[in-house]
Amino acid sequence: MTEPLKNIEVDAVITWVDGNDENWQKKINAYSENKINFASKKHLKRYNSIGEIEIAIKSIIKFAPFIRNIFLVTDDQTPESFNSLKLSAQKKDINLEIVDHTIIFSGYEEYLPTFNSCSIISMLFKIPNLSEHFIIFNDDTFLMKKVSVDDFFIGGEPIIRGEWQAFNEDKNLRKFYRKVLGLMGKKIEKDKISFKQLQQNSAKLAGMDKYVRRFHTPVSVRKSTLTNFFSTNSLLRKNVRHRFRNQEQFLLSSLSEHLEIKNKTYHYRNYSQLTYFRSYKNLTSTKLKLKWFERNQKKLFLTFQTLDMANDRILEYILSWIEIQFGEH
Numbered sequence: 001m002t003e004p005l006k007n008i009e010v011d012a013v014i015t016w017v018d019g020n021d022e023n024w025q026k027k028i029n030a031y032s033e034n035k036i037n038f039a040s041k042k043h044l045k046r047y048n049s050i051g052e053i054e055i056a057i058k059s060i061i062k063f064a065p066f067i068r069n070i071f072l073v074t075d076d077q078t079p080e081s082f083n084s085l086k087l088s089a090q091k092k093d094i095n096l097e098i099v100d101h102t103i104i105f106s107g108y109e110e111y112l113p114t115f116n117s118c119s120i121i122s123m124l125f126k127i128p129n130l131s132e133h134f135i136i137f138n139d140d141t142f143l144m145k146k147v148s149v150d151d152f153f154i155g156g157e158p159i160i161r162g163e164w165q166a167f168n169e170d171k172n173l174r175k176f177y178r179k180v181l182g183l184m185g186k187k188i189e190k191d192k193i194s195f196k197q198l199q200q201n202s203a204k205l206a207g208m209d210k211y212v213r214r215f216h217t218p219v220s221v222r223k224s225t226l227t228n229f230f231s232t233n234s235l236l237r238k239n240v241r242h243r244f245r246n247q248e249q250f251l252l253s254s255l256s257e258h259l260e261i262k263n264k265t266y267h268y269r270n271y272s273q274l275t276y277f278r279s280y281k282n283l284t285s286t287k288l289k290l291k292w293f294e295r296n297q298k299k300l301f302l303t304f305q306t307l308d309m310a311n312d313r314i315l316e317y318i319l320s321w322i323e324i325q326f327g328e329h
Contacts, residue, residue, distance in 0.1 A: 008149050008156060011069040011134040012060050013124050015117065016053045018077045027075075028115050031243055052307060053139045054081050055322060057096065061089050062326055063143040067135075069095045071127050073120065075113060076100060099127050111240050118198060119240040122252045125226045133158075136219040136253050141274075141303045144293070144325050151273075151300060158220035159267045160257045161274075162212035167200050193247045202250040205235065206258035215272035216303050219253040222260070226252070229259055274301040280310035283317060290321055 018024060019038075029035050053072070057079075060070055070089060072079075078098060079085070089096040104123040105112050114120060124136065135152055152159055196213060203211030230236045239249050260266040275293040280286060293299045310318065 008133055008153060009068050009131045010066060010149055010152065011071060011131040012064070012067045012137055013071045013073065013127065013130075013134055014053070014056060014137045014139055015073045015120055015124070016077070016079070016139050017075065018079070021077055024075065024077065027113055031113065031115065051081075052304070053079050054085065055142055056137060056139050057085050058088070058326055059142040059144060060137070061085075061092055061094060061096075063146050065092050065094070066149050067094055068131060069097060069129070071097055071099050071130065073099045073101070073104065073124065073127070103128065105240070108237065108240055111243070114240070114243050116242050116245050116249075118245055118249045118251055119242055122236060122239050122250075124252065125221070125223050130223060132223050134221050134223065136221060138216070138218075138303070140305060140307070141216065141218060141301055142322075143300065144302045144322075145300050147300055152218070152220040154267045156222075157265045157267055158222060158257070158260055159269055160212060160214070160220075160260065161217050161269045161272055162214035162257075163270060164210060165213045166210050167204075168196070193245050195251075197247060198249060198251040199254040201248070202252075202254035203258045205250055205255055206262050208258050208262065211254075212257060212261065212268075214254060214257065215274055216276060217272055217274050217301050219257065221253065221256045225256055225259050225263075225265075229255075271298065272301075273298055274303060275299055277302075277304045277307070280307075280314045280318075283314050286314055286317065290318075 025036070025038050057070060057072070060067055072082075082096075082098070086096045101112055101114065101120065101123075102109070104120075104126045105114075106126070108123070111119065121136065124130075124134075133153055133156065199213060200211050235250070239252075242249060257266070275289060277286070277289070293302065304318065307315065307318065
């Protein structure tokens with residue numbers, strides 16, 4: 001069994017877009033072939049924000065005091081509460097810093113602006129002064145219990161949370177499936193790019209014959225694993241040239257995990273330690289789910305997908321519950 005390392009330095013990295021920013025909306029529509037109607041329900045669901053980034057940062061400050069830096073990666077944007085969050089972080093000896101896309105895309109400026117999370121995440125390991133060990137957080141995934149370094153790294157090696165699966169290579173089966181859907185009168189989204197496919201692409205680059213379909217949890221990464229890999233090829237430039245997501249891309253966080261697996265420098269957990277909210281149809285079930293999170297000692301992470309779609313009663317309850325966890329209520 002690998003012994004925990006003492007005094008390991010760990011940073012947190014969060015990518016964030018303020019989809020309500022009119023300047024950003026104009027920018028993406030200037031480059032997009034299909035113009036986005038940001039007033040439509042479909043796009044409100046994808047781009048709207050109700051302050052999740054503030055909750056995400058607060059949760060790291062509150063429950064992960066071992067973090068050295070929190071790097072918030074943005075495209076010329078700043079959360080309204082940034083200054084107060086920075087002061088809160090400083091009280092815990094944590095540095096909260098905004099890193100603009102222009103910084104991490106140094107030498108790759110011709111691919112900016114980009115609206116592709118795969119491209120942006122590909123460059124995170126280039127953040128100046130980033131620790132060897134860092135954790136990538138989504139802005140809708142929060143820590144809601146005290147965590148320690150060895151919830152992410154053991155002996156300096158990353159913990160990988162996910163489920164082993166085979167590659168989905170049977171094209172004939174996929175064609176048959178699409179044909180059946182068509183006969184059933186169901187709409188087929190042509191060339192839809194799935195998160196699952198991006199993970200499979202990543203695993204193949206690492207030389208795997210199967211892959212870990214990871215859970216929607218923070219990802220533990222070692223910077224040297226990526227710098228060593230990209231020093232021998234031109235895959236990074238090939239990956240970040242897409243302003244919008246492309247089915248041929250890899251996902252850096254998944255590539256990192258599969259490189260560690262290939263090198264046998266990882267620790268595997270087949271349970272997510274996550275409570276995941278996908279819908280908000282019932283207040284009673286929401287309360288029960290949060291109560292179970294409180295009582296289950298293994299649970300560390302909460303993800304609220306499209307939280308802005310919750311009705312007023314449920315949203316008020318969830319935000320009040322979060323305030324209690326932060327000691328603000």
